[in-house]
Amino acid sequence: MDHLDELEAESIFILREAKAKLDKLAILWSLGKDSNVVIWLCRKAFFGHVPFPVMHIDTGKKFPEMYAFRDRYAKEWGLNFLREECPPLEATDPTLPPAARSAARKTLGLKAAIQKHGFEGLILGIRRDEEAIRAKERYFSPRDETGQWQLKDQPPEFWGQYMTSFPQGTHVRVHPILHWTELDIWKYTRREGIPVIELYFAKDGKRYRSLGDQDITFPVPSRADTLDAIIAELETTRTPERVGRAMDHEAEDSFERLRAAGYM
């Protein structure tokens, strides 16, 4: 088994644990490279099937390429697809910096969708290497009744035994690719031939490394216009992945506040 095989086997194990132990799960699909890999891994784990609804929380501000991708692959992959809308900006915490406030719309939209469908848990494509606070996550991460993440009092997780039963009212986040890196994602995408949105490829000397809302996501200088070129670029870069995500950089604790409140 090579490194990608090991990562894949671990993720499949986690997805199957989630399926076996939790009811009413949904996959959160951001349309980006990571959640595409999660959907792909589901098809691996469940022999071509995706046995959970796949939900897109739509801010209405994504790039047109992202919507085109979503509509095509929701059909092509035979997904049980759900689209949910976000409330207007006015509904968010006014003390947050502007970009974080924009991102917080998604948190509210997500909370409403969870309530509407009665989901007990969500499967998300976050990774430890993306962001320092995400590095603290567990594979199975409980949220209390208010949706809060008790960062400082997380359950222990060892020997492939996850917290899979919860007090009434707990909501759980499952993170099957927590242990992957950005480079792993691209190498796996290349190996498996997973389709990606063309915004990731360089055009006129710039490309997107991470995709979010149009108004708070910015391309970074790059010449990488193929998968091979992206992988080569990442193998030598020392620039962090989310450099183009405005909300991360407004204040030292922006991201932590977003996460604690239920952001992905």
Place this chain on the structure above:
Amino acid sequence: MRAIHALPTDGTTMPHTSGAAEARPLRIVIVGHVDHGKSTFVGRLLHETGSLPEGKLEAVEAMSARRGMPFEWAFVLDAMQSERDQGVTIDTTQIRFKTAARPYLVIDAPGHKEFLKNMVTGAAQAEAALLVIDAAEGIQEQSRRHGYLLHLLGIRQVAVLVNKMDLVGFSADRFGNVAEDFRAYLAELGVQPTCIVPISAREGDNLVRHSPRMPWYQGPSVVQALDSFAYTSLPVDRPLRMPVQDVYKFDERRIVAGRIEAGRLAVGDTVLFSPSNKTAKIRSIEAWHVPAPPREAYAGQSIGVTLDEPIFVERGEIMSHVENPPVLTTVFKARLFWLGATPLRIGSTYKLKLATTEATAVVEAIERSIDTAELASLPPDRIERNGAGEVVLRTKRMLALDEYTANPRTGRFVLVEDHLPVGGGIVSMEGYPDQRQLVTVRATNITQVGHAVSRAARAARNGHKGGVLWFTGLSGAGKSTLALALERELFARGWQVYVLDGDNIRSGLCRDLGFGPEDRAENIRRVGEVAALFADAGFLVVSSFISPYRADRQRAREAAGEAFHEIYVKAALEVCERRDPKGLYKRARKGEIKEFTGISSPYEPPENPELVVATDALGVEDCVALLLRYVEEHFRV
């Protein structure tokens, strides 16, 4: 602030090459007492190996200046606001770096006592550990706790870093004292550190290259120590174990899914599911989006199989081959660590999770309770939070499991209370029989006549296993004396025991045989077969024959299998000749007896006997006591 994911560019590290199958990161954990310098060490190591993201160092320096604090290497890691405020690392974070040899994934575990569950979470993922100790403060509570837990978590590769050598003037003596103390502590746990390295994390001494300030230290630098660690290999060569995660029926296929935790399997193999005890053949290995359906699968892979028969199988069972199945039991011993806020007590009930199975488990006994900070024994009525101990657990449901030493991944478990994991342990079956035989008979009811009463059932009734104590030694060494004394003692204790010796064999079973070499070999062969039958019938057989040839004894061993124990009753030839209870040596010396062992015919002493009883050094009583202890230890159920 962001996580560190970057690759080195300076001369101390190897440039990354794409294409070729590359090394995966080795997972290491950094543990130790609070404030002994773990975060400083990691920050400095990232810098020394050129692994910090661009601008990170400058950003942290600027941040320190803005806050009016002197720069510290630990700030590099303390990415969170709350952490900086508290000044401690509260959880495990993951950081990557590379040396010339390979990439690493660092799990930085917290040193605070309250965060032991986070330390366990971090350390359980690691393949090797660095344990940091402050040279000035020396060994502290968490140094010992972490040392103990690493061992229990199964991490065998441990390098100890004696940090802050700059604070003790780079003193070789001080280092020597700390190193010796800790080595002694680890030795008590049965742990031998890979190496003990004196360092100054803050100043970078002995991290990558040898420090000129400690010329007296000749051992490896930290990076050399790291590069000497081995990857934890998947147990492909152990018996097959695939805990069933689920059974899927998304389409016309009925797929049994799970991760292979040990061993390998191939299409066509007959597999056994435990504890339900059902068998079937592997019809196919299913996979999606692969060039060709796999024919084989190995430890580490998450797979799915279809079976040739529609047997009912469910989550929690362990799939194995028919040979080498897991142990079936409702009771076992465990060494465990405890994280629960409420102490573990005798009679308490927990949810036990082992591989993919769950069962209700009761603490039947606490045999030891250990304060891991001092390695002291506590009164065994409870195991406190952050403590450890040895317990006996009993479940209502039959469990399929393994001894930890035989198959770690199916020999460890987690205890859950009120939804929370509160403890982890490793299984020992010492003193408890495998209940598979009992179950097999009851479950199928169609077994052959010869197996209607199982070996385990006999052992359970007798209170001991059957077996062969094969006494070998020169004439006059004391075989018969000891055999008869042992028989008397064991019989008095209620054992099913029987002595086979020359007289009761030669007069019947072997009366057609003479004393030529072939006949002697045939004599021993028959004795071996008879002893094996007695052992199978549940008896402890003591056979008392010179049996001078290794090959003959080997044949007897093969007849009885694992039940065979070779006991070398040993005395020097001169001693035997002086004793000469039957006057045989005298006659042999006179040439009246031909081919007499030791005089005119060789005696081949055992190469690896299970036990040696030196009758020329011990009195008869001591010899019998030694034998009794051995028997109690190996045959008592």
